[in-house]
Amino acid sequence: MTTTPTRTVPPYRSALHPAHAGFGRLLRAEWTKFWTVRAWLLVLAVAAVVTVVICQLGASGSSVSGGPPVVVGPGGEVVNDSFRFTHRALTGDGTVTTRVTGLTDRSGRGLGPWTKAGIVVKSSLKPGSPYAAVMATPGHGVRMQWNFTHDKAGPSSDLTKAPQWLRLKRLGEKLTGYASVDGQNWTQLGEVRVGGLGRTVQVGLFVAAPAREVVHRSFGGTSSIAGSGQATGTFDHLTLQGKSTDGGWAGTDVGAPDPNGPNGQPGTTTVSPTGTYTLTGQGDIAPDETSPDMVQMSFQGVFMGLLFMAALGTLFVTSEYKRGLIRTTFTATPSRLKVLAAKATVIGAITFTTGLLATAIGFTLAQKTLRSNGFRPPEFPDLSLLENPALRAVVGSAVLLSLVAVLALAVGVVLRSSAGTIATVVVLVILPQILSFALPLPVAQWFLRATPAAAFAIQQGFTYYPQVQHNCLPEAGCYPLTPYHGLTVLVAYTAAALLLAAWTVRRRDA
Structure with missing residues (x-):
């Protein structure tokens, strides 16, 4: 039997450069x-x-077109800056301390989680001016916030169960916030620099109750419940260490009262003979996210x-x-x-x-x-x-x-x-x-x-x-x-x- 020799075919090799x-x-x-x-x-x-x-x-x-004038914050953002403020002028450095003893709803809709009661250092009474604040809230514990867009969490204490001591210390443009449950042992919340404060600032107590809208959507449609809040905060043991040219504490509504709030009424401040301060107000200190x-x-x-x-x-x-x-x-x-x-x-x-x-x-x-x-x-x-x-x-x-x-x-x-x-x-x-x-x-x-x-x-x-x-x-x-x-x-x-x-x-x- 004759066999035919097989030929091995070499594998194909491209003539092109490997990259090509x-x-x-x-x-x-x-x-x-x-x-x-x-x-x-x-x-x-x-x-x-x-x-x-x-x-x-x-x-x-x-x-x-139209619409109310907007408030612009230090960073150029549109903000809400409307709250009840009980304040004094502070020239130079100083420290303000208080105890928040209660925060209650006055609108009939319940306290919103970001209703705020606390102390604030603000460059002026003009809405949108630089500030730093420490506060107690019903839903988010103790916070330190400054210049509207900055927020830092503190102890997650329940204000409805125990009073909260708050302190805010100013040293030039450096502001340091503290919190305590007994007024003796303090926890530092944060230390921030706030530019544009000036030598004389306004310091004191504040209350703010943001507007709320609760939206529910089902397969049958969408419903919402909207309205502004109004809250009352109570404070005691209010002290101010530092130089102040004012003879006492004054009450002011920073920003106009919300016309959609409860009767559009301005806030109030009362002081008891025992030194308990009661502030009622509405509004918010925060970025405006409605535009x-x-x-x-x-x-x-x-x-x-x-x-x-x-x-x-x-x-x-x-x-x-x-x-x-x-x-x-x-x-x-x-x-x-x-x-x-x-x-x-x-x-x-x-x-x-x-x-x-x-x-x-x-x-x-x-x-x-x-x-x-x-x-x-x-x-x-x-x-x-x-x-x-x-x-x-x-x-x-x-x-x-x-x-x-x-x-x-x-x-x-x-x-x-x-x-x-x-x-x-x-x-x-x-x-x-x-x-x-x-x-x-x-x-x-x-x-x-x-x-x-x-x-x-x-x-x-x-x-x-x-x-x-x-x-x-x-x-x-x-x-x-x-x-x-x-x-x-x-x-x-x-x-x-x-x-x-x-x-x-x-x-x-x-």
Whole structure:
């Protein structure tokens, strides 16, 4: 029997430099694929135009006019600064001490958790002026707060069960707060520097009862109970160490009484023969979080732009599966994971660059329109494109658009169906946002924590401070997660989808 000798075929070796035969070559190939398909370029251009146009239309439909004068704090933020103040002038350094013996509700709605009774050092009686205060609250224990946006927790003592001793010491611009349960053993709450106090300041007792609104939402609708509070605080053992030119303590309402409060009545101060001070007042000393979010109002077009970016990410891979071209790609490049990485890199870079240009233009035009519609300083400060929170929202929105495109690409690898992929991405990213407007609040907030829709939090321009009680309503643009934490949820979903796509592309035939 005659045997035919076999010939060993040597493995293929590319004549190209390894850098050109590797990932760099794949990037160029995928880049070329994208730019040679006119339909994809058209979708990309339409996505940018639609994003800008809807941002502009959304801003054009928003306007504001009139309203009471706003109070601006030391940092330029809009604040609430209205409370009952029993005070004396202090020249130079000194220390004020008191014991808060009780805090009761006068409005009939119950004490709010951030109702406050304590002592304050304030540069003047002008609303919005610098200050530092130590206080007892019904729901959050003893606190030290200064200049409206800063808050530090002290002992979580229950004022309704035991009196609280408070002390505030001034040494120049350095203010130190203390608390005690017996007036003998003191715990330091904090030491802060407050600029702009001046040599003579106003020191004394204060009471504030913030306005409250309790919102309930069920499948049948939304209801709310709103109204201002009014509280009475009692104090004794009031002492002031330091130089004062005043002959005694005077009572003042800092800021006008809330016209929506109980009869809009001013506060009162009474002093008993035994030295017990009783203050009744309303209002709040805190950031004002009731104004519209001008940053978020400038990005309404991103919601529609997502649909186009999801379509691009989907078609960038499913079109090859549909026409069988993916086999050619995998034959030319056996490393399928490199192909997936190159596709994700290219579509991510293209959509991010386009999204960044669209959101920057859309934000700039929307801000100009909002200004012409009454959104002007000081209530609505000028926002520079290159400073936070505007810069974070612009770049973050571009990242959001890019991540959705990459998520769609990964889902497309798994499903290999254009319609199924787009529908899946819409259900994951857009549907939770829409449902959150109608679902009961706990369910809506869960959706905005656990789904990729949490990433829309990156567009928030407001800082929601923990020392202000507020209802976080999705329709008002409030998200339960911080901007970066919300975006991280979408990053996690995209990473998981890419891992699933990598597993799928290696296990399945092309």
